[in-house]
Amino acid sequence: MRYFPIFVMITIILMGCDNRNSSSSGNSHDITQTQSSDTVKAPANFGDFSFVPPDDWVSVPPDRKKTLVILLVGGSPRQDPEAMIKIDVGKPVEPSAEGTAKAFAASNQGKISPDTLDFDGEPGILVTTSSTSMQIPSHVVSIYRNGKIYLVMGVSNGKTSVSNALESIRTSWKWND
Secondary structure: OOOHHHHHHHHHHOOOOOOOOOOOOOOOOOOOEEOOOOOEEOOEEOOOEEEOOOOOOEEOOOOOOOEEEEEEEOOEOOEOOOEEEEEEEEOOOOOOHHHHHHHHHHHOOOEEOOOOEEEOOEEEEEEEOOOOOOOOOOEEEEEEEOOEEEEEEEEEOOOOOOHHHHHHHHHHOEEOO
């Protein structure tokens, strides 16, 4: 489990979170995306939300209750991947998505984007860092919804960018209400 230190700061932000949505409603929204080979990928349902996983990214089972999604690219699962996207959900410590973003940015020399990102109608606050190691996320999006915080985090060893994969996730994201 070599990537646990990567998210130490995120774990601090989510201390005490145990509020994972256990309902997997059957309302899988119709999310389709045409790929270059004209195939249609179906969305993956993660309980509270669904999205179309990016091409070439492999889903591995989450290892913690608060983690809903772990996607890897390069390497083998759980062993030296080139990049990882992790989505955690929990009870917020900060009073807003902006507060969570500011706390992460302050402790990691990050920059908060002036523009919010739309996650199916919910604003996401993007923080970027100059990290090119698997120790600190290069991208963190903080989303508050229904009393929960959703943290969409991307890390990379510098060989693979997570930007396009995060944008692919964002544009196909649907809340499962």
